[in-house]
Amino acid sequence: MSFNPHVSIDCVVFGFDGENLKVLLNERVIAEQNQNYNDKKLPGSLILDNEDLDSAASRVLSELTGLKNIYMSQFHSFGKPDRINNPRDILWLEKTMNLKIGRIVTIGYVALIKIDRKIQQQSDVTTAKWYGIDEVSKMNLAFDHNEIIHSGLEYIRGKLDNDMQLLFELLPGKFSISQLRTLHDTIYNKQSDVRNFQKKMSQIQYIIALDEKQQGVKHRAARLYKFDKMLYKKMKN
Amino acid sequence: MSFNPHVSIDCVVFGFDGENLKVLLNERVIAEQNQNYNDKKLPGSLILDNEDLDSAASRVLSELTGLKNIYMSQFHSFGKPDRINNPRDILWLEKTMNLKIGRIVTIGYVALIKIDRKIQQQSDVTTAKWYGIDEVSKMNLAFDHNEIIHSGLEYIRGKLDNDMQLLFELLPGKFSISQLRTLHDTIYNKQSDVRNFQKKMSQIQYIIALDEKQQGVKHRAARLYKFDKMLYKKMKN
The missing domain is CATH 3.90.79.10 (Nucleoside Triphosphate Pyrophosphohydrolase)
Structure with missing residues (x-):
């Protein structure tokens, strides 16, 4: 049995x-x-x-x-x-x-x-x-x-x-490229070059630069970005 | 319990x-x-x-x-x-x-x-x-x-x-584009346009055209191809 x-x-x-x-x-x-x-x-x-x-x-x-x-x-x-x-x-x-x-x-x-x-x-x-x-x-x-x-x-x-969209589901609605890089590197367990990563991300059309900067940061507040879900879906299909 | x-x-x-x-x-x-x-x-x-x-x-x-x-x-x-x-x-x-x-x-x-x-x-x-x-x-x-x-x-x-390699694992070592299309269409449950598919596949570098044709076919024996696993792996990484 x-x-x-x-x-x-x-x-x-x-x-x-x-x-x-x-x-x-x-x-x-x-x-x-x-x-x-x-x-x-x-x-x-x-x-x-x-x-x-x-x-x-x-x-x-x-x-x-x-x-x-x-x-x-x-x-x-x-x-x-x-x-x-x-x-x-x-x-x-x-x-x-x-x-x-x-x-x-x-x-x-x-x-x-x-x-x-x-x-x-x-x-x-x-x-x-x-x-x-x-x-x-x-x-x-x-x-x-x-x-x-x-x-x-x-x-x-x-x-x-x-499906990259999953990554953005973990981020706040408005995020810095540094936050995106940290998340990306944590998940893949690697250390991306800061400049390269910034450059690569700025070329991705569905990552939209906003006219806003981080709040509550003393020095060099970073620009904020958002993820354009509609555009991403369109480009993916 | x-x-x-x-x-x-x-x-x-x-x-x-x-x-x-x-x-x-x-x-x-x-x-x-x-x-x-x-x-x-x-x-x-x-x-x-x-x-x-x-x-x-x-x-x-x-x-x-x-x-x-x-x-x-x-x-x-x-x-x-x-x-x-x-x-x-x-x-x-x-x-x-x-x-x-x-x-x-x-x-x-x-x-x-x-x-x-x-x-x-x-x-x-x-x-x-x-x-x-x-x-x-x-x-x-x-x-x-x-x-x-x-x-x-x-x-x-x-x-x-x-990982496209899985597809080629189902095919014989030498295959026709028509066999590849049939397999692809069966798995994805769709009907690819014959000419478009042929054109698309001929542009993929790791699908190598051979100087051989199908055997035992009366009319229009099709050209045979092989999958270059090494090249595929190189291109993928």
Whole structure:
């Protein structure tokens, strides 16, 4: 007879605050013998009986972060037999699920959102917070969540190669070229030459220079730009 | 307590015979009261206890089609709660799995192969055969396998937009522009203008005209071309 694993959803939500690419994580508290152990995990949970995968993803995200009506894409499923072998992970599952769990196949969903979206969740879970990608890569997350985030980022890169619009969805409506470069370089994990990047971007017709400059900056306030979605779509097709 | 679904793999293997895009299907025989009912299904099966998803996909494909060392990509998971509600599907699962199955979340894998690969399988399963995509779209496949094939094709289209090389992996080493057009049009489900397509392709540097013509054709044997993988890679980067 075949083994019967559980199926869960994990949500990788990326945001950009103008300086850093961030990912949304829940805090996890594990009561150990002498003290509590704290770490972080992706917003995730088991799917319910009568729920399809997309609905489960929306429910899980909403319950654990308060975010609603977020467009999420299913990007990959993770099912290594030993993805749950850390005693802390097993203990946490037993306490929160009230269940001895042998194996969980988890389905990864990814979203890109503006970081000013309100994060709020049901009172019985710990707060979801934004963490910088660099910081997260040094953290020891629950389960295989470091790998899931890495894979989500790879997926986003692939999508961006096809559709630049996604990049602009992370930026404020009016942005500086320096913000665009920072976001671009964070996602692709490289360091573009400042002048080259500025020159390249100024040649892209759907990036429109505005007659406005950054506010609240003491020296050399940068010019602001906007993304012309209509023109982009026209040029793409 | 959360529900405990089963997890399976389904393999969507596309091939091209020079005229039609095809997909590999297994025959399914369901013993009904008075007679046997026959239909088709994707090569697929439940994952085993200690198997990761990629290994399960390789095993399932090999067991049900004899194909080995095929590069497959995981493309999407399908988990509608009612994806198994046809009495025939339920009956078949009970008989083949010896198990009452409430729900199966299936993970779709896709591959593109040359159609001359040898298809052969273990003796206890019915033969896997190639079926034209057009024909398949009119067939009533097991479970939600029509939807899974459609989704696999969408995935391939997205990949091709990024990486044309995949297209040439389906063609013989030497091909006519007409074969290339047929393959292209089948995948994208459109009808390219013959002259325009010929003109466009002749301008692509990595499609190399050979001093050879088709063999075994009575009239107007077409010129053959080859794909220069090295040049393509150079131009892409």
